[in-house]
Amino acid sequence: MDALMAALVLGAICQAGDKTPWLAAILADRFRSPALVIAAAGVALAGNYALGVVAASWITPLLTPEARQLLLALALVLAGLSTTLRSRTPDRLSGWRLGAVATSVLGLAIMIVGDRMQFIVLGLAARSELPWLAAVGGTLGALSVVAPAAVIGERRWLALPQPAIRIASALVLVVTGVIAGLNAVRLL
Structure with missing residues (x-):
């Protein structure tokens, strides 16, 4: 059960400083259907985090x-460090002519492959007796940030203090990773 709760919290923290909610907001504005984009994000997130569980x-x-x-600690520290990098505008997928559903699912899935949370899900699943709970928690946590972004749209999403959100997320992830690493080598 610890994998579920840890992944839920970490999923929200990781997505708060990521480009996935930004792309969801762009797509929701484009297709005028936040519910469709939220559902597409759920499919994309669940599929990608399931890959993390398989790897684990x-x-x-x-x-x-x-x-x-130590694997989990490394995932947390690297996620925190990568969160400090400035986010570039995600590709708006304006050239994609696949329709709202396919564009949303595929566009978000491609963006999520190899993201910081997928590595954290791998680390959580590797140390859990019920590894699939890491994917469930990660998906729910990430959706807790992606869904509001899709509902409020790109303009209001970008009006939030993005640099402060990224710095706060990075600090939480790095400190948590360092503590986990020190516990792993029995220094704490």
């Missing part, structure tokens, strides 16, 4: 419990 199932038998904790 492959590597978990190879790792000691301490190594699993």
